[in-house]
Amino acid sequence: MDKLRQDKPRVTAAKLLLVEDDPALLELLEYRFQNEGYDVRATPDGDEAMVMAAEDVPDLVILDWMVDGTSGIEVCRRLRRDKTTAHVPIIMLTAREAEDDRIRGLDTGADDYITKPFSPRELMARVGAVMRRIRPALAGETVEVGDIALDPVAHKVTRRGKTLQLGPTEYRLLKFFMESPGRVFSRTQLLDGVWGTGSDIELRTVDVHIRRLRKAIEMPNAKDPIRTVRSAGYAFEA
Amino acid sequence: MDKLRQDKPRVTAAKLLLVEDDPALLELLEYRFQNEGYDVRATPDGDEAMVMAAEDVPDLVILDWMVDGTSGIEVCRRLRRDKTTAHVPIIMLTAREAEDDRIRGLDTGADDYITKPFSPRELMARVGAVMRRIRPALAGETVEVGDIALDPVAHKVTRRGKTLQLGPTEYRLLKFFMESPGRVFSRTQLLDGVWGTGSDIELRTVDVHIRRLRKAIEMPNAKDPIRTVRSAGYAFEA
DNA sequence: CCGCGGCGTCACAATGCTGTCGCGAGTTTG
DNA sequence: CAAACTCGCGACAGCATTGTGACGCCGCGG
Numbered sequence: 001m002d003k004l005r006q007d008k009p010r011v012t013a014a015k016l017l018l019v020e021d022d023p024a025l026l027e028l029l030e031y032r033f034q035n036e037g038y039d040v041r042a043t044p045d046g047d048e049a050m051v052m053a054a055e056d057v058p059d060l061v062i063l064d065w066m067v068d069g070t071s072g073i074e075v076c077r078r079l080r081r082d083k084t085t086a087h088v089p090i091i092m093l094t095a096r097e098a099e100d101d102r103i104r105g106l107d108t109g110a111d112d113y114i115t116k117p118f119s120p121r122e123l124m125a126r127v128g129a130v131m132r133r134i135r136p137a138l139a140g141e142t143v144e145v146g147d148i149a150l151d152p153v154a155h156k157v158t159r160r161g162k163t164l165q166l167g168p169t170e171y172r173l174l175k176f177f178m179e180s181p182g183r184v185f186s187r188t189q190l191l192d193g194v195w196g197t198g199s200d201i202e203l204r205t206v207d208v209h210i211r212r213l214r215k216a217i218e219m220p221n222a223k224d225p226i227r228t229v230r231s232a233g234y235a236f237e238a
Numbered sequence: 239m240d241k242l243r244q245d246k247p248r249v250t251a252a253k254l255l256l257v258e259d260d261p262a263l264l265e266l267l268e269y270r271f272q273n274e275g276y277d278v279r280a281t282p283d284g285d286e287a288m289v290m291a292a293e294d295v296p297d298l299v300i301l302d303w304m305v306d307g308t309s310g311i312e313v314c315r316r317l318r319r320d321k322t323t324a325h326v327p328i329i330m331l332t333a334r335e336a337e338d339d340r341i342r343g344l345d346t347g348a349d350d351y352i353t354k355p356f357s358p359r360e361l362m363a364r365v366g367a368v369m370r371r372i373r374p375a376l377a378g379e380t381v382e383v384g385d386i387a388l389d390p391v392a393h394k395v396t397r398r399g400k401t402l403q404l405g406p407t408e409y410r411l412l413k414f415f416m417e418s419p420g421r422v423f424s425r426t427q428l429l430d431g432v433w434g435t436g437s438d439i440e441l442r443t444v445d446v447h448i449r450r451l452r453k454a455i456e457m458p459n460a461k462d463p464i465r466t467v468r469s470a471g472y473a474f475e476a
Numbered sequence: 477c478c479g480c481g482g483c484g485t486c487a488c489a490a491t492g493c494t495g496t497c498g499c500g501a502g503t504t505t506g
Numbered sequence: 507c508a509a510a511c512t513c514g515c516g517a518c519a520g521c522a523t524t525g526t527g528a529c530g531c532c533g534c535g536g
Contacts, residue, residue: 228524443494445515446515448514466512
């Protein structure tokens with residue numbers, strides 16, 4: 001949490017870029033976020049969004065899946081490709097519920113996603129969650145902790161050169177851990193960070209996935225990098 | 239619903255009292271601070287805030303200028319008047335920009351003051367600043383006393399570079415001590431601070447945990463940093 | 477329609493923490 | 507000097523937390 005604070009002790013408000021083709025929703029969100037003290041810039045057009053993002057790099061992008069001009073997913077990709085915007089958090093909005101959309105959305109680098117219809121409050125909460133998460137690992141850069149390397153682009157994890165076989169959840173969990181090595185996360189924080197803010201999951205489920213992750217990354221003669229902190233949570237470290 | 243997913247009451251977390259009459263903002267802030275690891279209690283009502291503050295003295299109060307019931311400024315005054323809450327830092331929120339309001343706010347004893355609209359991030363930053371000033375360890379900063387260092391983020395304690403193996407209670411006890419080096423705490427104070435105000439524990443139990451902590455941090459050629467003050471309590475010092 | 481892989485929950489086992497006791501060595505009180 | 511206190515210490519039964527294997531569900535791909 002402290003890494004977040006020291007990141008940019010800016011006095012000005014956090015800058016939000018809002019991309020949404022529904023005029024009514026756009027205006028509503030713009031109003032609400034402005035009311036919350038955010039510095040909001042809004043547009044219904046994907047192309048224009050790219051321009052705005054280039055002109056003034058936002059702290060967070062809220063992006064509709066389907067927008068005029070360049071599609072949301074394409075905007076997402078391009079933002080990730082540009083060095084200056086590569087690590088800017090993105091929250092995707094989508095009307096679709098198809099699972100592969102979610103996967104693709106997260107794949108292209110979105111940090112979170114919300115299915116319409118959603119309550120503004122929920123969106124605000126997720127914005128809060130994302131803002132809180134400044135990732136030391138810039139999207140697209142492989143992260144290395146100890147003898148484990150994670151390549152977010154290739155979606156691949158290797159240990160000592162050998163590729164590890166991880167399930168989707170295990171991958172996200174590991175990635176979340178590796179972005180903040182050594183830091184202890186409570187089960188609740190893990191649930192928020194890995195499963196998403198709105199999920200209603202048993203706390204103990206985290207334990208099970210920790211175990212699965214441990215099993216997936218275990219190697220002979222290698223120490224378990226996941227440290228259990230009794231009555232506090234788990235931490236990942238070399 | 240989210241409350242159900244709370245980890246068990248963290249005695250070690252900083253306690254925040256949030257008083258804000260706008261439900262949306264209240265919820266947003268509550269959520270964000272909870273995710274920062276704070277132990278948050280929130281209410282839209284000034285009178286209720288007084289009760290909550292009296293029941294369980296918070297480490298910091300975030301107070302809206304205008305709230306239901308007793309006004310924010312009045313709450314502020316009363317908190318200052320009560321001995322138990324007199325020194326608790328207060329951050330005021332207000333929509334007004336009039337200079338005299340600000341003066342009055344600081345006059346009544348608020349430590350800091352933010353004008354709406356503000357970015358949550360800015361508020362978090364200020365809270366962080368205040369917490370660092372009051373209780374560094376609760377703000378996520380490593381604390382060092384003598385040759386012992388405690389890192390609250392990693393949940394780790396080292397002495398002369400070597401990592402110490404502490405149980406949950408030992409950790410909390412040590413952390414509590416290290417926040418106020420040299421100060422003597424009675425068993426009752428330790429019980430309140432480490433176990434929580436409501437706990438119904440034998441006083442002698444503290445002795446046992448002191449012993450366990452001593453054993454856990456002992457090293458050859460190193461002085462025991464815990465000083466027994468006969469018929470008074472214990473103190474931690476270099 | 478069926479099999480498969482992944483996921484969330486459970487129940488149970490395995491640790492290892494915890495709060496109390498009791499005893500004994502010092503210390504203070506009278 | 508004995509009684510009264512205070513504190514260190516080892517033991518322990520109970521309990522809280524975590525590890526683990528199994529099970530059923532669900533969406534996807536034959």
